[in-house]
Amino acid sequence: MRAVCWQGTNRIGVERVPDPAILNPRDAIVRVTSTAICGSDLHLLDGFIPTMRRGDILGHEFMGIVEDVGPGVKNIQRGDRVIVPFPISCGSCWFCEHELYSCCDNSNPNAWMAEKFYGYSPAGLFGYSHMMGGYAGGQAQFARVPFADVGPFKVPESLTDEQVLFLTDIFPTGYMAAENCNIQAGDTVAVWGGGPVGQFSIRSAFLLGAGRVIAIETVPERRRMAEAAGAETLDSMDPGVFERLRDMTGGIGPDSCIDAVGMEAHGPHVDYYYDKAKTMAMLATDRISALRQAIHACRKGGTVSVPGVYGGFLDKLPFGAVVQKGLTIKSGQTHVHRYLPTLLRYIENGDIDPSFVVTHRVSLDDAPRMYKTFRDKQDGCIKVVMKPH
């Protein structure tokens, strides 16, 4: 089969590789009908996430048709159309039983590696480095899905791939980010980043009762997409973002702030250049200007919710503001499985059509070019969907 492979920092290639096989009784093989490039894949592309190996198959947003199941999988069968959550969860550990699916105790074969970084290992993820399990990803014609009796979620034929594909990651990720804000009716929510997760955070905040959402983003087409959802927008390159947010909220600040940018933030402030110099010199792992601004701008007693991916050690995090303003910080890889029935209902009811975010539809062979287009935000690129067959 053909698969999108990481070939080194900033090198992506489509290679011919062996087909996946059932390795464990609870595995399934899925014939991938649609797969997307995620913003977090860009952190792999440029080497910000450690423990990648040349030849690793990328991709954690994919769906398709069940091709084969192992003897331990009884609830799905060949021919079923499923979306596959990006965290791999066993369903039987204490964490899965408590719906903390992305904290699954059992799915990471390289838990020892993640323990060195994080103390305890989170769930294994598809196509997201060896410390996260080293699982081959779904930007391929076929994918092996471990614990297939827990992850894959059947979707109705009445919905198109593009309407349900983002249940794998970005829709639940945006939704959990908004849920983590503990939104009260009429609240003001500020969202940093108008990429796909930011877009779903904006819409989810409204679904959960926010009165007002303010998106902070510099790319014009992303701001337009946010405005189409009813958000007001600010330019993230404007040095006066804090003052504007303060004025817009009558001197109080947003009730909650969502950082949907993550570890490779850009910004107009001196701290961005400071982070950039430090990360380039390998003295820090993450650039965090969006997170700093979110913490700074949040109202007293408010919540900062962080769906953006951070990987390591954050420098000059204004923790004093967290303590002195009594902020709550919530984060985590998304417990995707937890949200699927709720979010599918939203889609079926027509409350949201997730396909709004798609700007590019290409074949798998276009992956190297599209990674670059997406990274550089060229050609109005917000979300790329690839058709591997």
Add this chain to the structure above:
Amino acid sequence: MVAGGLLAAWGLQRRDSIGGSAAVGAAALLYRGATGHCHVYDALGVEHGRQRGTGVIADRYSDTRARLGGSRGIHAEAAVTINKPIAEVFRFWRNFENLPKFMEHLEQVADREEGISHWVAKGPAGVSVEWDARIINEIDNKLIAWQSLEGATVATAGSVNFDETEHGTRVRIHLQYDPPGGRVGALVARLFGEDPRQTVREDLRRFKRLLETGEIPTTEGQPSGGRSMATHPSAKRPRDGSFADQRPLRAGAAR
């Protein structure tokens, strides 16, 4: 007593440091043989009925060091919590023939009669180490302890404690191997790698995974693109063999 005597004789015969330590090691076994004093209950703290503190792994009473007379050789302790009923966890372990399914250094354990079992440890190039062990203590759903028979190639003892916690069944294991030195000793040492504790922790992780999920998660046998160059240095294989080779249950058809 016989084992101690043999070890001592063998150790003293060798005029090097390994032989010397074997001779010293043998002293504890000799002592036990001579006095007939059984440390087992001491070691396991059974009749003391002491309330165990939570999270304490290495209390004196469950320490196999007491059994083997010191901290020589390979000593490892680790704990894991398994989200399964205590009876199920206990039963699985009590069947020693299950141990090689998750303990990397074991090739096979065969139950013989009356609490005696035959243990075979893995070795490179067909070399293996074998010994007999017997259960020296067993309390249903609480603890199992075993030790090698006198005269065994390797002096070894182990104990495993089971406790109910709000997160599941906590399993605490103590393992000690006191290899005799020479080739056999080197082999046993190699089985546990540089960090025996980490090796045992990985064993317990496999134990937990097997019980909780019915399988041991793996990526061995999955496809990848070309592997040469550009491997991140932190992605090299661990010494404990946790990337154990595994064949596909079913080969993927060519597409």
